[in-house]
Amino acid sequence: MKKKKTEVAGRLWVEIDGENFLGSGRVELLEKIEMHGSLRKAAISMGLSYRKAYYAVRSMNDLAPDPLVELHQGGKGGGCAKLTSSGRKYVLRYREISQEFVIFLTRQSDVF
Amino acid sequence: MKKKKTEVAGRLWVEIDGENFLGSGRVELLEKIEMHGSLRKAAISMGLSYRKAYYAVRSMNDLAPDPLVELHQGGKGGGCAKLTSSGRKYVLRYREISQEFVIFLTRQSDVF
DNA sequence: TAACGTTATTCATCAACAGGAATAACGCTT
DNA sequence: AAGCGTTATTCCTGTTGATGAATAACGTTA
Numbered sequence: 001m002k003k004k005k006t007e008v009a010g011r012l013w014v015e016i017d018g019e020n021f022l023g024s025g026r027v028e029l030l031e032k033i034e035m036h037g038s039l040r041k042a043a044i045s046m047g048l049s050y051r052k053a054y055y056a057v058r059s060m061n062d063l064a065p066d067p068l069v070e071l072h073q074g075g076k077g078g079g080c081a082k083l084t085s086s087g088r089k090y091v092l093r094y095r096e097i098s099q100e101f102v103i104f105l106t107r108q109s110d111v112f
Numbered sequence: 113m114k115k116k117k118t119e120v121a122g123r124l125w126v127e128i129d130g131e132n133f134l135g136s137g138r139v140e141l142l143e144k145i146e147m148h149g150s151l152r153k154a155a156i157s158m159g160l161s162y163r164k165a166y167y168a169v170r171s172m173n174d175l176a177p178d179p180l181v182e183l184h185q186g187g188k189g190g191g192c193a194k195l196t197s198s199g200r201k202y203v204l205r206y207r208e209i210s211q212e213f214v215i216f217l218t219r220q221s222d223v224f
Numbered sequence: 225t226a227a228c229g230t231t232a233t234t235c236a237t238c239a240a241c242a243g244g245a246a247t248a249a250c251g252c253t254t
Numbered sequence: 255a256a257g258c259g260t261t262a263t264t265c266c267t268g269t270t271g272a273t274g275a276a277t278a279a280c281g282t283t284a
Contacts, residue, residue, distance in 0.1 A: 004128050004177065008209060012122040014224065021118070040260065049243060054262070065116065071261065074251030078259025097120060097220045104216050108209045112126065152230065161273060166232070183231065186281030190229025 008108040012101045014094065016063040026056050027094045030087055033057075033069060039081040057081075064090075120220040124213045126206065128175040138168050139206045142199055145169075145181055151193040169193075176202075 013023035025048075032042035043053035061067040068087030073079040083091075125135035137160075144154035155165035173179040180199030185191040195203075 004175075005130075006126065006128050006133070008124065009127050010122055010124040010213070012120065014118065015121050016116050016118050018117075038260070050261090051243080051263085063116075072251090073249070073261035075260085076252050078252090079250075079261050081261085093224060097224070100216075100220065101122070104212075108212065112205060112209070150230070162231090163233085163274090164272085184281090185229095185231035185279070187230085188282050190282090191231050191280075193231085 006109070006112055008105050008112055010101065010105055012098060019059075019063060021060060021063045022090060022094055024098070026060060027091055027098075029053055029056055030068060030083060030091050033081050034083040034088070034091075037080050037082065038077075039069075039071065042081065118221070118224055120217050120224055122213065122217055124210060131171075131175060133172060133175045134202060134206055136210070138172060139203055139210075141165055141168055142180065142195060142203050145193050146195040146200070146203075149192050149194065150189075151181075151183065154193065 011023070014021045028046055029042060029048065032045050033039060036042045036045065039053055039057065040050050042048075043050045057069045057071065061069060064086070066086040067084055068090055070082045070084055071079070072081075123135070126133045140158055141154060141160065144157050145151060148154045148157065151165055151169065152162050155162045169181045169183065173181060176198070178198040179196055180202055182194045182196055183191070184193075
């Protein structure tokens with residue numbers, strides 16, 4: 001008989017007023033935006049369609065009290081996307097709870 | 113400005129060999145099976161199609177070392193479905209980690 | 225052996241989602 | 255004023271998943 005590997009898995013996200021606000025995908029997108037300074041390049045770099053990325057940013061900005069991303073069209077380079085300080089804070093906070101979650105899952109897996 | 117309610121949410125499940133084994137829906141199904149002694153009645157009672165419930169039981173029995181549910185067709189009453197002692201143990205274990213998870217989420221929400 | 229209510233399985237259909245294509249809008253640069 | 259590369263938006267289409275319908279298989283009971 002084959003040895004079976006059992007583990008407790010899960011997903012974690014943040015809701016505002018019951019709506020999806022932040023998950024691992026969106027956080028990764030925010031990180032890529034900071035890295036590239038462009039929404040289009042950020043989307044492409046993580047294999048995401050531009051449209052989906054755009055709607056994600058729209059949704060985050062609409063839900064939060066302050067926008068996480070500033071979008072500028074036109075101008076030098078055609079436009080740009082910048083993470084606000086508020087956006088950076090959310091990324092940091094999400095990374096923290098994400099790490100706690102990994103620890104939680106590991107502990108639960110051990111005693112299953 | 114409207115007050116916004118922010119909270120950390122999540123889903124939890126158990127995998128065996130990387131495949132979905134137990135989640136909240138399946139556990140509820142197991143409880144209903146124990147309650148009704150019939151897979152069909154269990155499915156209907158929780159607004160699930162019989163087929164989906166059947167495949168769920170199939171999947172669980174196939175993945176675990178021992179079956180969680182015994183299915184008998186024909187005979188008195190047309191057939192029956194019974195939770196095994198192994199199945200009962202999984203339900204209990206899942207309830208435990210599920211409670212821990214609620215505590216975890218509450219704590220994370222408080223400090224977000 | 226006919227009836228019964230369940231388990232077991234296949235099929236067709238419909239809706240929701242994902243994704244790409246195409247294009248407009250924008251503002252700085254030259 | 256033309257060019258550039260981005261942001262902003264609409265449209266269409268293929269795919270996938272969910273769902274119900276229909277029916278076979280089964281074994282006890284009367």
